[in-house]
């Protein structure tokens with residue numbers, strides 16, 4: 212039995228056009244896409260009516276924290292994957308800062324088996340650059356690659372030692388895998404919780420300076436040039452980082468970069484008070500940095516959008532700005548936020564946004580995903596662009612409620628998600 216998705220506004224990533232069409236799914240793959248006038252014979256097949264809704268290849272998020280093993284009170288692979296499909300994501304890549312960290316093949320295999328058991332989004336995983344993410348000794352890259360690692364990162368902390376990073380890059384390059392970097396120089400941070408800027412000054416707090424991020428970006432693009440590795444910059448947040456990435460791209464360094472919705476939408480001037488739902492790493496920067504993020508995404512300096520979904524418990528976040536852990540959830544609000552604030556407002560086309568959440572991440576990481584076309588895996592998302600809803604963390608599928616976007620009225624809510632031909636989430640399920 213196949214599955215017809217009828218009358219949807221189907222997005223084609225090649226032409227960036229949206230056309231009313233019918234999509235036929237068979238054997239876990241997109242089988243045919245036919246014109247509206249070609250009314251298909253649906254007898255014997257499942258039918259999903261998508262009239263008036265957007266039909267797109269499932270969204271891809273190359274930076275999420277699923278917290279399992281070790282921090283199951285914050286999130287599990289199953290709850291995180293459910294949050295993903297509810298947010299329209301069909302492929303997610305999880306970070307290895309779990310407990311234990313993902314620095315051995317066994318831990319990676321555990322993550323993949325939990326993801327398979329959940330049967331929701333496709334879960335890919337990075338492996339650590341250094342054992343225990345301590346920055347002292349490299350992990351066994353080739354064993355991690357064999358177990359399915361898609362790249363190496365110590366996300367959560369920066370690799371402080373330049374020689375260690377260079378060795379890591381050399382090794383990763385020889386295996387054809389990327390180094391994915393959380394850029395942060397510990398000697399420039401000194402335990403601050405917010406950016407060095409207006410909010411910090413007003414509240415008499417220490418601030419995290421822009422250079423603490425950019426200094427690693429600068430160091431690493433030089434090391435990437437020397438080693439030839441694919442170097443990917445995590446959660447870019449500063450004007451200076453953008454400048455360095457732009458220049459590196461110009462001279463042919465193999466560098467890609469990601470930005471999070473919150474760094475495109477919020478600055479430190481928006482932080483209402485000492486509320487840890489506004490605390491994340493990197494921190495919200497100045498309006499000038501926000502402008503630079505938007506422009507960098509628009510001119511291709513930044514390649515893709517990721518959420519950096521970082522769930523924490525309410526108790527942890529209640530410790531206040533100083534003591535609470537860094538991070539906010541993002542999977543269930545990313546598309547509606549960006550659609551409402553950038554597409555509905557007229558700044559971006561829908562095609563631009565979808566491209567940065569499907570094709571661009573797929574191409575940067577060499578994934579066979581991100582395109583709705585015959586022969587592709589049937590990873591499909593249907594989105595209601597018109598319906599308006601308020602962000603309500605109580606309704607999240609994620610265990611995390613830590614978001615600064617509570618109460619925002621948004622359009623563009625995913626309503627139905629299919630992975631490999633199986634419907635893994637539909638709105639009426641709730």
Ligand SMILES: NC(=O)N[C@@H](CC(=O)O)C(=O)O
Pocket residue numbers: 276308366367368393490491492493519521522536537538539
């Ligand atoms: N982004 C965050 O604020 N937090 C992340 C770590 C990280 O992405 O660096 C986390 O693991 O909680």
Ligand SMILES: [Zn+2]
Pocket residue numbers: 366367368393394445446492493
């Ligand atoms: Zn990070």
Ligand SMILES: [Zn+2]
Pocket residue numbers: 274275276306366367519521
């Ligand atoms: Zn992260």
